Amino acid sequence: MTRAATVWVYLVFGFMYLPIAMILLFSINDADVMAFPIQGLTAAWYADIIADARLGAGFLTTLFVAFPVAILSTLLGASAALALVFYPVRWKGIFAAALLLPFLVPRLILAVAQLILFKEVNIDRSLWTVIAGQSIIILPFSTLIIASVLIRLDRRLIEAAADLGASGWSSFRRVVLPLMGNGLLASWVIAFVLSSSEYVLTAFLSGREQPLSVLVASDFRFNLSPSLNALAVLIVFGNIALVVLAEAIRRRSGAKA
Amino acid sequence: MRRSILSVGDWLALPVVAALIALCCAPLLILLAYSFFQVDFVTISYDLTLANYAKIAGSETYRGLIARAFGSAFLVVTLTAVIGYPVAWFVAKRVHAAKSTLLTLLLVPLYSGDLIRIFAWRVLLGAEGAINRSLMWLGVIDEPFSGLLFSPLATHIALTYNYLPFMVIGLWLAFESLDDRWLEAAADLGAPAPARFLRVILPLTVPGLVAGGLMVFVMVAGDYLTPQLLGGASGITIISAINDLFGTAFDWPLGSAIAWTMLSILMVCFGLGALAIRRSSLVAEDV
Known part of the structure; x- marks a missing residue:
């Protein structure tokens, strides 16, 4: 029973972190569409955000x-x-x-x-x-x-x-x-x-x-x-x-x- | 200490009570007052009337939306209870050193804020989204499954995700105070094991189940953003109806009446829940 519960706990924590992992992955993906497969790595999206004056003011x-x-x-x-x-x-x-x-x-x-x-x-x-x-x-x-x-x-x-x-x-x-x-x-x-x-x-x-x-x-x-x-x-x-x-x-x- | 009428505790509570009255109670009471007014063309007439409540009771749309809000809330309470029950048991009874780390890990996604979490689910569930693309890439499906995003399914997945930690915390507290010697x-x-679960564990964790359930119930019934941003056509909820009445539709009195209808139902649920907790903890003391 403990083993089944351990697996379940892993699954639930996986579920809790899946969305976060996903946005992390696509934030460094070198493609305009947010989809698999991953095209390559880029920091361009971060550069966009940091350069955005409107968001900076916000x-x-x-x-x-x-x-x-x-x-x-x-x-x-x-x-x-x-x-x-x-x-x-x-x-x-x-x-x-x-x-x-x-x-x-x-x-x-x-x-x-x-x-x-x-x-x-x-x-x-x-x-x-x-x-x-x-x-x-x-x-x-x-x-x-x-x-x-x-x-x-x-x-x-x-x-x-x-x-x-x-x-x-x-x-x-x-x-x-x-x-x-x-x-x-x-x-x-x-x-x-x-x-x-x-x-x-x-x-x-x-x-x-x-x-x-x-x-x-x-x-x-x-x-x-x-x-x-x-x-x-x-x-x-x-x-x-x-x-x-x-x-x-x-x-x-x-x-x- | 008998010198003054107010004790130190009372003086400490005073500013808090003042803030609660000014920013929570007073606004809700004004909202209640508005629910008895009526919109007369473009102005609000201050003659007291029950017309707004009559309108809600007589409208199939509003009744349906209210019923759906509570139906959703009940569904999500059930889902979070089933998913969270083994997790709470595990954290309370099978982990020692890592206990608070696990609880923190569970709560951390909460602090990313509603918007970010909803956005992430949108990325995951969209037609071009991660789940569809991965399934196609793996050859499980040929075409993207478009029913995933902008559907009640998407809303309920995200709602379950959002409020699961609250249920786990409630259950965890109950499991922590469950004495293993009963078992x-x-x-x-x-x-036998099933009987131990049904007749010992379950009754003794009912207070946690009700407490966690109440929190989840209230939060799902009152959630505005999740159905709005993930539900598509099903995103019209009783809460978004209130939002519309205060915005474009400009009928504050009707909006207020709907809000107070919701608040009243929630208060009744709360009263019943509190009663259930008191009764079950009395039972627990009797055992």
Whole structure:
């Protein structure tokens, strides 16, 4: 039974990585059509993407959005995680359920709802509305990441600090904060990745300036070319590098605690 | 600590609650309000009416689309459960050192974003795509099989791919808390393998199955991009109908009413799921 399961697990992981392998393969294939057999190797598609000024501008816009989103959702997520794990909070169950809400409400429904709200209070669509909207949908993820680090902290450390006369604030600043630092960093990186790849809400809330994901989506619809493979590969591997980094950071905190 | 009315935890929660109210609850409530308005030519009249809901209930198209959304969701939940069950068991019970590496590997493709994953499936499934060309190259088929892309099949393959990791995580958590001694006890008492699976393993992993299933269900029912970009003519979903009503068709009240119909059904599903989890974990405690 274990052997059958091993084969199955290999197949499933193969299935998960097949699409990524495919775009990687076609991004270096020297042919206009994305089809087998492979014609030869080229870096031309990558050169196309890097030289594309429109995509370059979109990339900068994405960075402009992702930095504040990552900071905001990490700060809010840290508050939420501390309240859930360490400090007693009123109506904890309702609070935890409310935190899941932005994750559970279908993205498009939340997007149109926010669109109406912004219109009702006369806020024009801009990168700021994108930042606000993205922060709230990423909040459940950052809360989860930071809470997963907090749960593993030894509560006795805080009790020891209190016994040694530390006030609530100084035990937080000198004991809890340093220990949750890796969680904050991991949350920041993951939030950054999620923000840069978010599309539905971004498309609804962005105005004239469009982040990379929105530009990429219109390219997917209207001009499918092999250079898109190269772009997708750059995005995928950029994201994977960041996620692996975040995971390493988060796990290091587990080893220390 | 009794000095102030709010504890430290409450103060920490306060900004989070404020953000959730401002950017999640308030928008959804305004959406609810809009669902009782009506479009009067090109303006929105603010007289309260149930006409939008009546329209949805009376329209075969909308009813069909809603039913199809939940049918798809149920199908994908089933597929991810069947595919993910052995994977979750394997990661929880047969791997030790590599456990977190395997889980990370499973989650990594998620972070490439919806768009990129859909694009990759398009490359794979297209008439000129990798699968067709390889099959022709190998001589299995003579002509490209065009039914692959822009079909419900393509949509459901990609949906299963997208949401499988969520199901595996839910099941994995259930398997991690499954005490192997139950199985030994069942074996000692003479239960054959099928009985051990049906009467011990399955009931004890129901909470994980329901939790993972609920996540997948909600996400598939609310998915907009995947059917839109891979489904072709079948890409018209209830969610894309909402999108159209807020865009070109300009009927925000009807769009809002459809959105709230979906949200209500999802809430009922959630309530039932939570109930199932509570009941099955009570059973687990009784064992």
